[in-house]
Amino acid sequence: MTAHPSHGPAVIGRSLPRREARRLLEGRGRYLDDVARPGLLHAAFVRSPHAHARILGIDGLSARLIPGVVAVLTAEEVDRVCAPWSGVLERPPGMRSPLQRPLARDRVTYQGEPVVVVVATSRALAEDGCDAVEIAYEPLPAVTDLAAACETGAPCVHPEHPDNIAFRGVTAAGDAIAAFAAEGLIVVEETLHFPGVTAVSMETRGVLADYDAAMKRLDVTWSVQAPFQMRDVVARCFGLAECDVNVVVPDVGGAFGLKLHVFPDEMAVVAASVLLARPVKFVADRLESFMSDTQARRQIVHGRLAVDAQGRIRAMAVDIHAGIGAYSVYPRTSFLEPNQVSRLCGGPYLVPNYRAVATCMFLNTPPSGQLRGVGHPIACALTEALMDKAALVLGLDPFEIRALNLVPADAFPHQSHGGFRFERLGQQAALETIRQVTAEARAQVVAHRGSGGRKRLGLGIALFVELTSPGVGYYGLGGAHISSRETATLRLEPDGGVTVQVGITDQGQGLETVIAQVVADGVGVDVERVRVLHGGTSGAPFGGGAWASRGASLGGEAAWRAARALRQRILAVAAAALDRPDGTHALSIVHGLVVDGDGEALASLADLARRVHYRPDTLPGHALESLTATETYLHEDFPYTFTNGAHAALVEVDEVTGEVRLAGFWVVADCGTVLNPLLADEQVRGAAVMGIGGALWEECLYSPSGDLATATMADYFTPMAVELPDIVVVHMSTPTAQSQLGAKGAGESGIAGAQAAILNGVNAALAESGARLDTFPLTAERIWRALHGRPAQARPVPGTEPV
DSSP states (O other), X not given: OOSSOTTSOOOTTOOOOOTTHHHHHTTOOOOGGGOOOTTOEEEEEEEOSSSSEEEEEEEOHHHHTSTTEEEEEOHHHHTTTOOXXXXXXXSSTTOOOOOBOSSOOSEXXXXXXXXXXXXXXXXXXXXXXXXXXXXXXXXXXXXXXXXXXXXXXXOOSSTTSXXXXXXXXXXXXXXXXXXXXXXXXXXXXXEEEEOBEEOOOSSOOEEEEEEETTTTEXXXXXXXXXXXXXXXXXXXXXXXXXXXXXXXXXXXXXXXXXXXXXXXHHHHHHHHHHHHTSOEEEEOOHHHHHHHSOEEOOEEEEEEEEEOTTXXXXXXXXEEEEEEESSOOTTTOSSHHHHHHHHHTTTTBOOSSEEEEEEEEEOSSOOBOOOSSTTHHHXXXXXXXXXXXXXXXXXXXXXXXXXXXXOOGGGOSEEOTTSOEEOOOOHHHHHHHHHHHTHHHHHHHHHHTTOOSSEEEEEXXXXXEEEESOOHHHHGGGTXXXXXXXEEEEEEOTTSOEEEEESOOOSSSOHHHHHHHHHHHHHTOOGGGEEEEOSBSSSSOOOOOSOSSOIIIIIIHHHHHHHHHHHHHHHXXXXXXXXXXXXXXXXXXXXXXXXXXXXXEEEEHHHHHHHHHHOXXXXXXXXXXXXXXXXXXXOOXXXXXXXXXXXXXXXXXXXXXXXXXXXXXXXXXXXXXXXXXXXXXXXXXXXXXXXXXXXXTOOBOBOTTOOBSOOSTTTSOOOOGGGOOOEEEEEEOOOOTTSSSOBOOOTTHHHHTHHHHHHHXXXXXXXXXXXOOOBSSOOHXXXXXXXXXXXXXXXXXXXXXXX
16 A cells, blocks of 8 residues: 555655644743652762772761751662662573662662662752762772773673673674685775763653552653653562553653663662652753763774675674673663674675674673664674775775675565565665765865875765664563554544554654654545644553654554554445445545545535534444544564665865864665655754764763763763754665555664764775774874874774684
8 A cells, every 4th residue: 555645635755844843942842850740859869989899888867867858768778669670681592780779789880870869859959968978988990991891800890700791692694714714815804993972862861750659559750762661660670560650751852762771760769759659850960961871882893804806795704892881771781782783794785604793791881772773883884994995905996896795686585694684675776876976076085186285085985774663573582571563543533633642752753743644644634633642651552662763664654554444434434424325435535524536525524523422323323433543563574674875974184183074974865655854854864963973073981990081061072063064865765565654764874874984984085194093983183193103092902703
C-alpha cells in the first residue's frame, strides 16, 4: 500500500513546521523543573571527589540539624527499599558487572558518584545540607586512561575481579587469518583513538517521584526517552506492581540516548520519596551532569585491510578496546557500542574474510552508555580511513575504490560479514550523488594544490550503513524488558477530529507533526484536525519509546495502520447510515467528508461521529461500530531497518596555527519514504553538528588521578553556529518493503559519517606535509604538533591479535 493515498491531497511528504515549536518558543513548554506538587521536597547529592576510594565513615549529624533539612540518607537507608541492579544481559554470554546501588556503599568508583542524598524543603537548603556532611575517604589507585587500563598490572577498578576486562567478544566471517597470509595482497592498517564524549542535552537529567504509602502507588515524572522501560525498572527494584507505577514524561529538552539509562542518583530520589512518603524532585545542574552523565565513544580501534592489486577487499581485521566506565549501564548495557563497532566495520562493502575482537574495560569513570549513532561513527571512521589509505597506496581515486567494493544493487537482501541482514540499500546512488554534489569542491582542492601559502585544502568522503528501528533480537533475546514494538490508538471525536495516542515519546524531533501527517492521510482529515498525545504509561499504548531512529519507522507505521483501520470503520458506519448497498468500496473520505465516487459530499465525519456517540438508536444495529482503532507494528522479516548514505567534508587547515575550518559539508541520506522533508533535514543537520563536535572539539578529559578537567561549558567545547558551514542535505529514497509507509530512520544518519569525512579531509589536506592525525578530536594543538614533528605524549596501543 502506498503512503500517498488517493482519497485526498497527500500530507505525507510535505514540509510542515513542527506544530509544538510556537508553544515552546512562547515559553509554554512544561519541562520537569516546571512541575510542582503539594509538599514537594528537593534532593541534592554529596558526590565523591575521588575517582577511587574506600568510604571510612559518614557523619551527617550537622546536616540533619539545619532547619529545612528533612532527611540525610545513605546507602544503609536507601538499600532497604531499593534492590541493586547489574547491567548484563543473557546474550551474548560472558558479560560481567558488579551490582550497582543508588548510593555508593563502602567504596566509590568514579568522581561524581553519589554517596549521600540530602532532602530539604528547597534545593538551596539541600545543598547547604550537603556542605555540612562529612565523609572520610581512603584514596585507592585509579585508572581513567583506557590505554593504561589495558596494561598488565593496571589497578583494578573492582578488586573482586582479577583484571579490568568486563567482556570480550569475537565477530567473524570467512577465515581472516588465512586471507591475510595470502601472497600478493596489499595490507594497510590504522589505529584511531576516540575520547569519551557526553550528550550535553539542553535540559539536564531529572526526576520527580511521589509515593502514596496508603495506596502503595508511585507516580514518577521523569525526563526520559522510554517510559515503559523505566516503569518496569522501578517496579522491580522497589517491589511494586507495574500497574501501581505511573511514569509521566513531560516536555523533554533533548536526550540523544542519555535518558535511556538508569542513573543511581535518580533511583535514590525515588527511594527518598518511598522512605519519606513525600514528593521529591531532583534536577541535575551542569556540573553534576558532566561528572555523572553517561559517556560514550571512549575506544581505541586498530584495523587492518587487505586488498588485491585491483583494490578489491580480501580481508579485514579489527581490534577494539572500549572503556565502559565503572559499571555497565542498566538495562541496555555498556557493551552495546563496542559490539556495534565490531559488527559495523566495513559495513558498506563486500568483505569475504573478517574478524573483529571487542574487549570492554572497566575504568574509574562514569559508566558509558548509548549516544546518538551508537557505534556508527567509530566503525565508519576506521573503515573509511582504511579505504583512503588503500586508495593512496594503489593510486586509486577514493571514489573509485569505494565503487569497486560496494555491495552490488542486485545482491540484496544481503548477509553482511558482521552478521546483519540488509534488506535493500541505495549505496551506489549515494556514492554517485556525493560525487556530483562535491564536484566543485574537488575542483577547488585540485586548483589549490601546490599554490603555496599557509592554508591547505582537503576533501574527505565517507560511506555508511546505519542500523535503525531494531526488532526483538536487539534486546529481547538478551532478556532486557525493552519493547521493540510500537502501538497507536486512534479515536474519532464527536466534532470530527481525530485523537492519536502513541507510545513513542518526543525529545524535540517533531514527532507530533509527523504522526499527525501520517494519521491525516491515513484517515482522510485535515492535519489540523489531528491531535497527538504521548509521554507516559497511563493511558498510552505500550511501546518502546524513542531510541535508534524508530519514531517514524515504527511509531509512524503503527499510527498509519491504525488510521487505515479507523477509516474502514468510519466508512462501514457511513455505508450503513447512508443506506449504501454498494458498501465501503464506493465511498471515500476527503477533508473530513465522506464522498462518493463522483466526489459528492454525503456526510461529514462530525455528523457520523455524533450519531454514533449520541444517537446510536438512529443507526442500523450492525452499524454500532466503535470509532476507535488500535494497531501494533513489529518488524517481521528483518530484525532491523538499515539505511545508508554518504558524507563529505571540505576542510581548510592552517599550517601555522593548526586550526581547522569547515569550508563545506554535505550529507546524502537515504531514509526511505521521507514523511516530512523539513523535519528530516533538521534531524540530519542536528546529528551532523554532533558529529562535527566529536571530530573537532568534544572530549571528556581526566587527570591521572581521575579528576574531571572538562566540567563546564567553558572547558567542554560544543560547536556553535559561527563555527559551522551550511550543511547541505540531499535525500534519497529506497523505501523499506517491511512497512506500508516505507520509512526508515533519519535521526542518526547525520552523525554516522561526520567524523570519518572530516578525518579523511584533514589527512588529505596534510598529505603533502607527511603529517597524519589519528586521535579525536582533531584539535589545533594536535594538528600543529603533527605538522611540526612534535607528537603529543606517547600513547601505548593495546596489542592486536596476529592476523
